[in-house]
Amino acid sequence: MFKPAHVLQVALVAIVLAGCASSPKTPVTALPADTQAQSAAASAPAENGAATGKGSPSQRNGRASVAAARSAQGQEGFLAPNGTLLPDVQVYAAQVAQTRNIPLAQVQSLLKEARYNATVARLMTPSPTRIRRSWFTYRNRFIEPVRIKAGVQFWQEHRAKLDSVAKQYGVPPSIIVAIIGVETIYGRHMGNFRILDALATLGFRHPDTARPERSQLFRDQLADLIQLDARRELDARTETGSFAGAMGLPQFMPGSILRYAVDGDKDGHIDLRTSPDDAIASVASFLRQHGWQPGLPVFAPVALPGDAAKLVKGGLEPTYTWEQLRQLGARERQSPPPYAWREHLLGIVDLLDEPRGTAEYRTGTPNFFAITHYNRSYFYAASVADLAQELANRVGYGAPN
Template sequence: MAFADDLANRRNLDPAWVRQQVSQAQRIPTVVRLMAPAPRGTPKNWAAYRARFIEPVRLRAGQRFWENNRSALARAEAEFGVPASLIVGVIGVETLYGQHTGNFRVIDALTTLAFDFPTSHPRAAVRTEFFRSELEQYLSLTQRTGMDPQALRGSYAGAMGWPQFMPSSWARYAIDFDGDGQVDLFNSTTDAIGSVANYFKAFGWQTGQPTHFPVAFDAEKLDKDALLAPDILPTFSVTSFTAKGAVLEGAALQHPGPLALVELENGPAPRSYVAGTENFYVVTRYNWSSYYAMAVIELGETIQTLLEAR
């Protein structure tokens, strides 16, 4: 209740209304369990992760989504410079084209994580503050738009709608792309498409730039530790990248911007690598995972290839 009163004061909201909304929230033990970190030593596996998303059901649904929303996707690509394939990839990975938008009450999920975030998490303090901020954004958003804060449903982390926007992302990046006077990420695929494109543009998407290039290694020159040190943040020029033993071909050698060595584990099998560009890094701003970014990119591109082959 102290949080509610402080929020109401800072956001100029009715304190009684904020208290009422927070008091009706329920603690959800499942949400706490799902947010707990994976056990230490759990191996990552890009091949297995990829197979969850580049599979027949999602590919068929993605083709239907693209065909049904072709004009909105083309308009978003023209206005924001973000490829239709990337937008289709994001919505496919996030919600299987609206089929799985989440069944947790958003108010319950956010309040649970704002006040009962698992202490076993290495970043518990930071994440607690994040979810308190998201709860604040959520109550402000619903009050401002007239949406019922007790009725909306989303993921166990409080993400909402076809593109799974957190409340802060909804407030900053969601747009009325269908021109009906309101932003609706639950029921308007056009708003979802425009909002995803706007999100990437806001994070610095560069039109026409690839997300990544193939990369091999020169064993004699290879300094993999140095190449991996910046993680996925593009840091190396083509010259410094290749000087440390990375081998590029074709268009990659003419890339004008910085590159990062992106490493993808494959369980016990050899690891996969790509040379990530600034646009690859932009994709990870949607979900801070190189595995997620590659799945989004490859799902959208595979769907596009299937449509073009018809």
Template sequence: MLLALSMMTAVPAWAEHPGQAQLVREVAQDTGKDPAALNALLDGARRQQSILDAISRPAEAKPWSEYRGIFLTPARIDAGIAFYRQHRALLEKIGAQYGVAPEYIVAILGVETFYGRNTGSYKVLDALVTLGLYYPPRATFFRGELKTLLELPDNHLAGPIDTLTGSYAGAQGWGQFMPGSIRDFAVDEDGDGRIDLQNSLPDIVASVANYFTKHGWVTGGPVAARAQPDAAAKALTVKDSTPQWPVEQLEAWGYAPLQHLNPGESSSLQILQGAQGSEYWFTFQNFYVITRYNRSPMYAMAVNQLAQAIAEGVNQPESAAQ
């Protein structure tokens, strides 16, 4: 009976794990943090099966025809338009400061957390420990993010580490930044001495804009444009969204743009499975930048189309939009 009860008791995910001592040593050495406090944090983390279940069925496994419907809904578009209008001064100030169109900042927040309404309910520490120990395909990445989380200064987080909540992958705040992104791209825009991606809208908006800028966003540059292949179009193998051919080369291979484009603009070609069949798209540097947030071309296209819908709505008179 005692054995059965002990087997039912939740065991700390890091208990007796050989990597804990090394991780604590490294973090303590790099930051001067107390090893006992670090051990106590890790001992409090729990393996969550729901996290492993969630990462095994990402939305990006769906075809574009279904994936698009998750994010391009009237409710999400209308909420994005309302959010932009409510915070227009801040958004346009940050957009001008970083050279990023404000509607793309808003669209990131819309896709990631429905404009801050759903930032995730998993404990960040549980998520990173669970995936770092029990998800072999990306264990190295998540252990690295765990180490970064433990090394971040207290003033780079919305609160104590053991109170932070986020996505099943350990992303935090309205813009869903991983610890490494907080370290490298998050900014204290409101000047209060703390980076708070959960409660400070200036920090949230500026951090997304800075992320785009640091990854090579081109101010005023194109994102994506529809293409129409002819019957003899050259079959292309495209590994990612990196621009690699000028538009005129893709045209020569049989892909006609459905709008005017700079013939020399460096581009790639994406094929998405839409509701009416295959969709062909020229994609550009700014599309590639969005995939630095999430590598899926469908994600980048959802952000792009949501941004366009928000911009269109914002530019309408409010009486016409109602």
């Protein structure tokens, strides 16, 4: 979910990550330059979780140096030979203790148990070649019989809660079910990486040293995890999930659990792993707080002009008024009322298939862009919408459009 304004969307890593609901974080101050130099970290997942970096010779040499440094200091964890935290981690621990109001000894104790995970680092290593984007391939990984069948079953089993949450938040049940399906196939694939290890590895020992501002994102998520542990909302020593640090049925990052997760089953505890009610309500809460508008379709019923590619601005927010699009050649398809989407800003969505040399263009409403805040990818949001439509067609109601 860590993605710049425009859209790079396809790779194996993107499929494994799928979504990873992320969120604005309470930043932990960046490490001083001297302690950063001691850390082999300084990176972040490539766009959409995908390994897309080309990797210059200097970057490759830098990764080799990082690997050599790791070999010299060992890969067991983040401790010096005398058992204390390494200098960069010590500085970080003090910052977390101060900014999150957690006893320093408690923060240090948790960080001393973190272990470097070579598999996490390998999965986050940028690819040396650019990956060609394929909407056809990406979509077919999610709009497929196994996920559709499991989605219909999940909907039927949790219909009452889905209907209740849809009424409360204004998010159609099909969208909620589709997101959980895309993320984990309804709990079948939630990940078995220890979150503490994954976030520490990516925060301090990431394999790509070219983008230090990105590794800060993982250190902030690690701070969120430590805060959740301090509040006894989870056990950071045992919590597992994806190699990027996402957890539970909806694959929430720690920051999203802190800020958007809700207690859907009213048992006094948020459990996104084993409580479908909590997961359902939390997905709806996340979307609503990221701009979801009740009653709007995901895609506006608009026929775009032949030069639609020129209308694409990218980004995660809509920018056109309907009148502007109309003047640029867009036309409304025949559709029944209501026409509330006309009153909102719209954005042109480009779904490119580079291997085939084709492109599909759609008109996204604020609800499409709300989904992109779950995973910063046009491919992801369009796949969620298409899966939601397919599920609603089978169940008989709750469609996204």
